[in-house]
Amino acid sequence: MLYGGRKIGSFDMWSIVSERVKDLFEAEQFTGARFYPAELVYSQRNKQFKFEESYYVMAVVGRAEIDFAAMGVKCSICPKCGHYVFEGKFPLGVREKKGIYPTIMKEDTWDGSDLFGHNNCTERFVVKILSNKLSGFVFFTI
Numbered sequence: 001m002l003y004g005g006r007k008i009g010s011f012d013m014w015s016i017v018s019e020r021v022k023d024l025f026e027a028e029q030f031t032g033a034r035f036y037p038a039e040l041v042y043s044q045r046n047k048q049f050k051f052e053e054s055y056y057v058m059a060v061v062g063r064a065e066i067d068f069a070a071m072g073v074k075c076s077i078c079p080k081c082g083h084y085v086f087e088g089k090f091p092l093g094v095r096e097k098k099g100i101y102p103t104i105m106k107e108d109t110w111d112g113s114d115l116f117g118h119n120n121c122t123e124r125f126v127v128k129i130l131s132n133k134l135s136g137f138v139f140f141t142i
């Protein structure tokens with residue numbers, strides 16, 4: 001999960017989360033994600049075993065468009081393989097080593113959700129996740 005940025009090439013917009021994450025999300029009335037029950041299994045000697053704990057797929061549904069033009073990047077889709085193609089140099093590449101680049105969103109396209117776009121979130125979401133000591137999240141700020 002990224003706060004104010006994204007990883008290049010990472011367009012995953014769903015995660016597997018524990019029931020604690022879902023409960024906090026609902027208790028705090030966060031917006032921008034939907035939860036679906038996930039059944040996690042592991043395999044041992046060709047047999048599958050279910051995890052006892054409840055897990056969920058957290059799918060980000062909040063919207064905000066990336067302003068590629070403002071970032072000096074031309075984004076297109078390769079007609080041969082269907083992958084994203086980025087042309088141009090990403091600005092402010094000071095965190096290049098970590099592979100983290102600032103994302104400029106089109107503010108008027110943000111639907112106001114706490115989770116939105118490609119793994120972006122509001123500061124309130126970050127604060128609550130951290131103060132509740134939920135693990136497995138990594139937040140970046142630019």
Ligand SMILES: [Zn+2]
Nearest residue numbers: 078080081082
């Ligand atoms: Zn291609």
